Structures are given as structure tokens and as C-alpha cells.
Amino acid sequence: xxxxxxxxxxxxxxxxxxxxxxxxxxxxxxxxxxxxxxxxxxxxxxxxxxxxxxxxxxxxxxxxxxxxxxxxxxxxxxxxxxxxxxxxxxxxxxxxxxxxxxxxxxxxxxxxxxxxxxxxxxxxxxxxxxxxxxxxxxxxxxxxxxxxxxxxxxxxxxxxxxxxxxxxxxxxxxx
Numbered sequence: 419x420x421x422x423x424x425x426x427x428x429x430x431x432x433x434x435x436x437x438x439x440x441x442x443x444x445x446x447x448x449x450x451x452x453x454x455x456x457x458x459x460x461x462x463x464x465x466x467x468x469x470x471x472x473x474x475x476x477x478x479x480x481x482x483x484x485x486x487x488x489x490x491x492x493x494x495x496x497x498x499x500x501x502x503x504x505x506x507x508x509x510x511x512x513x514x515x516x517x518x519x520x521x522x523x524x525x526x527x528x529x530x531x532x533x534x535x536x537x538x539x540x541x542x543x544x545x546x547x548x549x550x551x552x553x554x555x556x557x558x559x560x561x562x563x564x565x566x567x568x569x570x571x572x573x574x575x576x577x578x579x580x581x582x583x584x585x586x587x588x589x590x591x592x593x
Contacts, residue, residue, distance in 0.1 A: 426459050426493045427520035429502075430512040435486040437507040438463040442488055444505050457498045460491040464529060483529070487512070494518060538563070538570075538587050546572055546590045553583060557593070 433441045442461045449458045464483040469476050488508075492498050499518065502508060511518035521529070540546060540560055548556045558572035561582060568587045573580040 426491050428489055428491050428526055429494070429518045429520055431488045431490055431502060432509045432512055433486055433488055433507050434509065438482060438486070438488050441505060441507040444507065445488075445490070445502060448501055448505060452501065454498065454501065456493075457495065458490060458492040458501070462489045462491075464489060489521075489529070494520075538565075540570065540590070540592050545593045546570075547593050548574070548585060548589055549591050550589045551585065553585070553589075558583070558590075 431441070442463050445458065445461050449455060449461075465480045466483050467478050468481055470479050471477075490502060492502070499511075503510065513519035540563065542560050542563060544560045546558050546560055548554055548558065553574055553576075556574040556576070558574035561571045561573055563570045569584055570587065570590065571582055571584050572590070573582055575581075
């Protein structure tokens with residue numbers, strides 16, 4: 419069985435300007451209502467922080483990097499295309515004609531949509547020490563690693579039995 423996120427690609431959707439967050443919320447609600455979380459994985463409105471100076475005071479504000487666009491990580495099929503295309507506020511996918519074209523890895527990097535997956539130097543089966551959080555100083559064995567979420571699951575010995583816990587990468591060190 420292949421991992422679904424391998425087939426999912428980032429697509430750009432054109433929206434009415436100013437409706438980006440509304441479109442994002444509408445798509446997320448439709449995905450949840452129709453149980454399509456394994457087909458449409460993520461919806462983003464890329465923003466950046468910028469400093470505005472008003473009356474001599476600095477204010478950090480967020481602004482949309484690409485007004486009028488929403489970026490979606492999804493597996494393209496007729497059903498997912500239809501759901502996104504017919505969401506209120508969406509004017510269409512970016513691509514020639516009506517055929518959506520996924521972003522290339524280069525474009526994804528340039529847009530800052532997806533940070534490269536972290537390399538942690540820990541593998542399934544490795545022994546780790548928890549260095550922060552409620553399980554600090556516990557020793558465990560890695561059961562699974564999720565690079566996209568930056569989390570891992572490990573069995574730690576608690577009250578005389580093995581317990582599976584989820585930890586952030588920053589909470590553990592390899593032994």
C-alpha cells in the first residue's frame with residue numbers, strides 16, 4: 419500500500435480577492451462533511467509578516483503573499499476537483515484550460531509553502547531519551563515517525579508497563 423501523501427500534490431486555486439480565508443474555511447468544512455480528509459489534505463493561504471509604522475509606532479501585521487489565491491495539497495480526482503471547483507468564491511484552478519497543474523518542487527520552495535522535511539537522525543526501533551515535557555528523563559523505543567507533523571510515537575516504560583506516547587522532535591534525543 420502506498421502512502422497517500424506521496425500522490426497528493428500542491429495546486430493553486432484562484433479566488434475572488436479578499437475571499438481567500440472564506441474559501442479556505444468553506445473547503446475545509448466541505449472536506450470534513452464529506453469525509454474527504456484523505457483526498458484533500460491541506461488548504462493554505464500563504465501569509466507573511468511585515469512591519470507597519472504608524473504615528474511612530476511599529477506594528478507587525480500579516481499580509482497575504484498571493485492575494486486572490488489559495489494553495490491546496492490534494493489528490494486530484496473528479497470528486498476532489500468538483501468539490502474545490504464548485505466551492506463558493508473559487509473562480510478556478512490555475513493551469514491551462516480547466517486542467518489543474520500541480521506546483522513543482524521548485525515553486526513550492528520559492529513560495530515557502532512547505533518547509534523541507536526535517537532530518538532527525540532517529541529511526542523506528544531506536545532508543546530515545548525524552549528531554550522535555552511531562553515524560554522528561556524517560557527512555558523509550560521509537561514506534562513510528564511522522565516527518566510532516568514533526569512528531570514521533572515511542573513506547574516508554576511507565577508504572578511497570580509499556581505505554582505508547584506521541585512526542586515532538588524537540589522533546590527527544592537519540593541515545
